[in-house]
Amino acid sequence: NYYNSNHNLGVTLQLKGNINEALVQFKKALEIKPNNTGTLNHLAECYERGKSFEDAKKYYNKVLEFEPKNKIALKGLSRILIKFGFHKQGLDYFQKSAGLIRFSNDSVSSRDVSSS
Secondary structure, eight states: OOOHHHHHHHHHHHHHTOOOHHHHHHHHHHSSSSTTTHHHHHHHHHHHHOOHHHHHHHHHHHHHOOOOOEEEEEEHHHHHHHHTHHHHHHHHHHHTTTTTSSOOSOOOOOTTOOOO
16 A cells, blocks of 8 residues: 555655655555654654754654653654753653653643754
8 A cells, every 4th residue: 555655665765864755655555544653753853864853853752742651752852952951841741751750741842852
């Protein structure tokens, strides 16, 4: 099916470092299954790798809307927060991913992290 073809091609391209082409494939996959957390995580990871941190944050947060305990999204947000000096909040997300602290429904807003 088209979803699997686009998603799998996106993963292959991502692994080869072809981030822009991977983004295209993941977006095509999301047109078919817009709430697939695996594809959303891959999309966020590509944006993070390409230093588009606001976009990465947006997709990690979208994953957490559907799966509040998703470790990939929590760790991704943790990396971004720590990178921009929000060490305590970043550590909180990391600890959530490791199951060390309770979860809340908080998401990281654009006020929390600047993309510059």
